[in-house]
Amino acid sequence: MKNVCIIGTGLIGGSFALGIKKLYPNCKIIGIDSNPDHAQMAVEINLVDEAGSYEAIKDADLVVVAIPVDATVNELPKVLDAVSDDGLVIDVGSTKYDICKIVEDHPKRRNFLAAHPIAGTEFSGPRAAIPTLFEGKTNIICEVEKTAFKLQERALKLFNEMGMRIRYMHPAPHDKHIAFVSHLSHISSFMLGKTVIDEEKNEKDIFDMAGSGFASTVRLAKSSPEMWTPIFKQNRENIIGTLDAYIKNLQHFMDLMESDKYEDVYLEMKNTNRIKDILNGIT
Amino acid sequence: MKNVCIIGTGLIGGSFALGIKKLYPNCKIIGIDSNPDHAQMAVEINLVDEAGSYEAIKDADLVVVAIPVDATVNELPKVLDAVSDDGLVIDVGSTKYDICKIVEDHPKRRNFLAAHPIAGTEFSGPRAAIPTLFEGKTNIICEVEKTAFKLQERALKLFNEMGMRIRYMHPAPHDKHIAFVSHLSHISSFMLGKTVIDEEKNEKDIFDMAGSGFASTVRLAKSSPEMWTPIFKQNRENIIGTLDAYIKNLQHFMDLMESDKYEDVYLEMKNTNRIKDILNGIT
Numbered sequence: 001m002k003n004v005c006i007i008g009t010g011l012i013g014g015s016f017a018l019g020i021k022k023l024y025p026n027c028k029i030i031g032i033d034s035n036p037d038h039a040q041m042a043v044e045i046n047l048v049d050e051a052g053s054y055e056a057i058k059d060a061d062l063v064v065v066a067i068p069v070d071a072t073v074n075e076l077p078k079v080l081d082a083v084s085d086d087g088l089v090i091d092v093g094s095t096k097y098d099i100c101k102i103v104e105d106h107p108k109r110r111n112f113l114a115a116h117p118i119a120g121t122e123f124s125g126p127r128a129a130i131p132t133l134f135e136g137k138t139n140i141i142c143e144v145e146k147t148a149f150k151l152q153e154r155a156l157k158l159f160n161e162m163g164m165r166i167r168y169m170h171p172a173p174h175d176k177h178i179a180f181v182s183h184l185s186h187i188s189s190f191m192l193g194k195t196v197i198d199e200e201k202n203e204k205d206i207f208d209m210a211g212s213g214f215a216s217t218v219r220l221a222k223s224s225p226e227m228w229t230p231i232f233k234q235n236r237e238n239i240i241g242t243l244d245a246y247i248k249n250l251q252h253f254m255d256l257m258e259s260d261k262y263e264d265v266y267l268e269m270k271n272t273n274r275i276k277d278i279l280n281g282i283t
Numbered sequence: 284m285k286n287v288c289i290i291g292t293g294l295i296g297g298s299f300a301l302g303i304k305k306l307y308p309n310c311k312i313i314g315i316d317s318n319p320d321h322a323q324m325a326v327e328i329n330l331v332d333e334a335g336s337y338e339a340i341k342d343a344d345l346v347v348v349a350i351p352v353d354a355t356v357n358e359l360p361k362v363l364d365a366v367s368d369d370g371l372v373i374d375v376g377s378t379k380y381d382i383c384k385i386v387e388d389h390p391k392r393r394n395f396l397a398a399h400p401i402a403g404t405e406f407s408g409p410r411a412a413i414p415t416l417f418e419g420k421t422n423i424i425c426e427v428e429k430t431a432f433k434l435q436e437r438a439l440k441l442f443n444e445m446g447m448r449i450r451y452m453h454p455a456p457h458d459k460h461i462a463f464v465s466h467l468s469h470i471s472s473f474m475l476g477k478t479v480i481d482e483e484k485n486e487k488d489i490f491d492m493a494g495s496g497f498a499s500t501v502r503l504a505k506s507s508p509e510m511w512t513p514i515f516k517q518n519r520e521n522i523i524g525t526l527d528a529y530i531k532n533l534q535h536f537m538d539l540m541e542s543d544k545y546e547d548v549y550l551e552m553k554n555t556n557r558i559k560d561i562l563n564g565i566t
Contacts, residue, residue, distance in 0.1 A: 118494040138491055167491055174492075180479045181493040185500040188475050190551065191532040193558040195525065196463045198532075200561075207561050208421055208450055209457075210464040211401040215562050217468040219499050222559045225552035233545050242478065243537045247530055249474040249481075254526045262516050268473065269508035275476040276505045278483075278490050279498050 001158070005052065005060040007032045007079065009042035010227075011120060012092050013066030014129025017047045019162045020062075022131050030056045034071075042126045057082035062090070062154070069093040070230035073102045080108040088151040090115050094178065095234040096142045096171035110148040113155045116140040116174065117164060118182070122222040135163035142171045179238035184246060186220045186228060187239070193221035284441070288335065288343040290315045290362065292325035293510075294403060295375050296349030297412025300330045302445045303345075305414050313339045317350075325409045340365040345373070345437070352376040353513035356385045363391040371434040373398050377461065378517040379425045379454035393431040396438045399423040399457065400447060401465070405505040418446035425454045462521035467529060469503045469511060470522070476504035 001024045006013045009031040017029050031048030033039040039051035057063055063079055065072055072093050080103060083089055089112045093099055100114050119137040121128060139159050144152060159166060169177075196218070200206045232239055256264045284307045289296045292314040300312050314331030316322040322334035340346055346362055348355055355376050363386060366372055372395045376382055383397050402420040404411060422442050427435060442449060452460075479501070483489045515522055539547045 118492060120494065120496065122496075137494065140492065177482075177489045177492050180482050181489060181497045184478065185475065185497045187533070187536060188471055189500055190555050191529060191536055192468065192471050193555040194532050194551065195467065195529045197555065197558065197561070198528065199460075199463045199525075206460045206464060209401060209423065209460050210562075211403065211420065213403065213405075213503050214464045214468045216499050216502050217472055218558055218562070220496050221552075221555050222562070223552070225549045225556065228552060229545055229549040232540060232548055233543075236540060236543075240537060240540055242482075243533060243540075245481070246474060246478045247533050247537065249477050250470070250526060250530050250533070253470060253474055254523060254530065257515060257519060257523055257526075260516075260519075262512055265515055266508045266512040268477065269504075269506070269511060272473050272476040272480065272504050273508065275480065275501055278480070279493075279501070279505070 001027045001061050003027070003056075003060045003062075004029045005032055005056050005063045006030070006042075006048060007063065007065045007075065008067035008071075009033045009038050009047055009126050009129075010066065011124050011128040011130075012117070012133075013064060014042060014047045014126050015119075015131065015133035016064045016066065016092070017042070018129055018131035019134060020158070023158075023161050030060075032056070034067075038126055045126060047126055047129055054078065054082050057087070058084050060084075060087050062088050062158070065089065065091040065093075068227050068230045069095045069099065069234050072099055073234075076103055076112070077106055080106050080112060083108060083111050085111070087111055088113065088154050090155060092117055094182065094231045096140075096169075096174045098234045100143055100171045109146055111151060113144070113147045113151065114142040114171065115155070115159075116142075116178070122219050124224040124227065132163075134159075137164055138167055139164040140167050140169050140174055142169055142174055144168055175235050176238045179235055179242045183231060183235060183239050184242040186223060187232075187243060188246065189218050189220035190223075193218045284310045284344050286310070286339075286343045286345075287312045288315055288339050288346040289313070289331060290346065290348045290358070291350035291354075292316045292321050292330055292409050292412075293349065294407050294411040295400070295416075296347060297325060297330045297409050298402075298414065298416035299347045299349065299375070300325070301412055301414035302417060303441070306441075306444050313343075315339070317354075321409055328409060330409055330412055337361065337365050340370070341367050343367075343370050345371050345441070348372065348374040348376075351510050351513045352378045352382065352517050355382055356517075359386055359395070360389055363389050363395060366391060366394050368394070370394055371396065371437050373438060375400055377465065377514045379423075379452075379457045381517045383426055383454045392429055394434060396427070396430045396434065397425040397454065398438070398442075399425070399461070405502050407507040407510065415446075417442075420447055421450055422447040423450050423452050423457055425452055425457055427451055458518050459521045462518055462525045466514060466518060466522050467525040469506060470515075470526060471529065472501050472503035473506075476501045 030052035031042040313335035314325040
């Protein structure tokens with residue numbers, strides 16, 4: 001790995017840059033960002049060696065596309081146009097169907113690997129990058145058979161060196177399942193934050209009463225709307241399905257309370273307690 | 284502080300016991316628990332010096348009542364019957380209205396202080412106790428004027444020594460606000476867990492895709508149904524109000540998505556991002 005381009009020098013792209021630099025100190029990493037302030041900052045805080053443009057892509061062994069998923073759909077074909085025959089392009093978006101679809105007939109489809117590392121924090125921008133963000137995390141790879149074998153090998157070697165666990169999945173089921181275990185969590189958290197903020201308008205001191213439980217449950221409401229709006233748009237159908245199921249469950253819980261069925265309220269919680277076992281191992 | 288009774292040797296009662304023992308190593312702490320296994324375990328792991336019964340209350344300088352809130356309503360009058368004229372009884376329940384109401388005319392009302400330390404974890408039982416659980420946490424005291432002055436002083440000295448910040452509030456607004464910043468979080472988390480578990484029935488591998496965001500958002504779904512069902516029952520009206528507001532916000536978010544109003548989806552999140560500033564200082 002000699003030349004790497006990171007398109008999008010935020011939390012995920014920046015963490016890739018730091019992780020790669022740790023493994024390959026002599027590798028030259030070029031940061032490409034539509035926001036010149038971010039590109040500049042990424043250089044200043046040593047996320048990347050220099051800021052660049054798509055001109056640099058032709059010399060890259062690896063291009064990591066880490067921008068909002070609507071921008072990925074727009075930019076990925078151009079990135080593939082620019083990459084050399086031996087260059088590998090990886091995207092890391094939280095949706096996979098539209099992204100895989102847009103390049104399915106691209107002449108350089110075999111230079112592309114669709115990935116989704118399940119890693120992140122509620123922070124964003126270059127300063128949010130962490131060199132060990134991907135250690136022990138799951139990385140979901142879609143349509144691996146459509147990527148040239150030697151480029152698959154290059155990608156898997158890097159993912160392994162970064163400490164990721166690999167899972168393979170088709171784009172459609174990826175988008176369906178990730179709506180439940182990631183996208184819905186964000187909406188539940190944002191709307192919880194909204195509900196409490198609305199109440200707080202009239203009650204200035206309410207947040208003095210908030211503890212670690214509230215903080216944990218609304219943590220994701222700090223997330224970037226710039227990143228999440230395109231994800232919700234691309235995964236619209238699946239997310240509406242999960243939201244509908246979630247609202248029905250909440251409504252049912254409220255109905256049980258309104259009809260004073262507290263044994264059923266108890267069972268709703270007891271039956272969900274097995275989330276303990278399920279969460280074992282997720283940090 | 285020479286003699287302390289802890290009624291309920293779980294997470295909160297046990298953490299009080301450990302905190303008091305750290306401050307007053309010579310203090311004798313007696314654990315009283317309706318579950319003999321918990322009382323026995325509390326002795327074995329040195330949460331308390333010995334297991335006892337209500338017989339011990341008459342010699343106590345301090346009695347901490349840390350049992351489910353329905354049990355508190357049943358037991359608190361008996362505990363006050365048993366306490367000496369100089370004994371202080373504190374409850375630590377997550378609801379305050381019914382608890383204050385049940386003892387309002389008790390002849391020993393002045394021996395009682397109603398408190399709600401905003402501290403806890405998703406774990407329960409004696410082994411969940413932590414000596415520093417209350418450090419830096421808010422403790423809400425209700426109807427302080429109804430407690431004898433020298434017993435107020437005894438309580439506040441202990442709370443200060445344990446590192447708590449004190450806030451005063453009336454029971455009714457306490458129960459209303461805590462529904463928003465604590466009780467609702469638990470329901471949103473339980474129902475999120477339920478929604479995802481229901482989906483997972485047919486999809487065994489879905490949880491391989493779950494990351495730290497999901498874990499954070501459903502953490503409270505590990506909480507004890509034995510403790511939370513009585514809280515929901517006692518705070519029924521307020522909780523139904525918060526749930527109604529939360530469901531309406533989720534429904535509105537879904538409506539925006541269904542009508543493809545993504546600028547509004549963006550604004551819903553952007554406007555909620557100020558939870559960042561609000562959460563500063565809550566850990």
